[in-house]
Amino acid sequence: MVGGLDVTAASLASQQLGDPDIDELLAFMSTCSGFFELVKGYPPEREDAAQLIQDRPEGLSAARKLLIGLRRDGGLVGVLEVLQGYPDPKTWYLGLLLLDPKLRGGGLGAAVYAAMRRWAAAHGARRIQLVVQEQNPSALAFWRAMGFREIGRAEQTLRTGSNRVLRMAHDFG
Template sequence: MIRPLFHPADRPAVAAFLDEAADYWLLADGAPPGPQAADDFFTDCPPGCDPAASHRLGIFRDGRLSGLAELSFGFPEPADAYLGLMILAPRIRGLGHGARLLAHVERLAREAHAPVLYLGVIEANPRGRAFWERQGFRPTGITRQDDRNITHRLAKPL
């Protein structure tokens, strides 16, 4: 089941999920998610986007939150959609749930008339990049480097 997530009701489930999926944060940030990470999930979005217009989604398996997605609108261009986060619990990776969650995200982006869905993938995550490319995302040529990561922007026409 995929459904919207709401703060504060779903905050405990998000916090527990983030602990379970800490391997991604260790890869991306070099540290597990902190206590603020669950609250940040409900408010973070790309520059210029309205957090209130974003979708915060959860995929549930066996009654447990097993994946998260955050979809925002207005980045990089006003009509575009941006998938700021999509992560699955290690226990359900490789079972087709990522493609299912992405299909749901794409449907929401199409309903909002977004012409393109963008995302960023860190270079340290080749498995993630391979997933996105299998789903039809292609490099845009835009790359950003910060203290820890090189992030490549990918796009998929909708």
């Protein structure tokens, strides 16, 4: 269990991912290449896996950025990126919740998010924020079903162009 995130109800184990896990992370990201092609315009590359592990907002300590591997039967079936106390002490930022496409649609994402929300609340969070790309209507519908509401829009600049994103928040507690 990473930092108090309990995903055992979803029949998952959690593990902090780091530099030694880049190749395994890239292999998992490749099983989700449809997401990366939709969002970034190209399949995942090794540099993308390294950036997912290492990148964090300026001023956020490494200890407050967690990249969590979600495992079932030892295999990586999901990834959760969490920024604790960002952008303010009462908010946690959910950078990514990505599940193996074969496991989507059966309630696993909702179970993982519920566990993450309980964990955040137990550590003083009162809000979770995230962004969703406008061209990803299934993700937008999922997050709305989880209780998120739009709080703004922005343009995300990528090496292949740009995306319009919806900034969303879920207030609780």
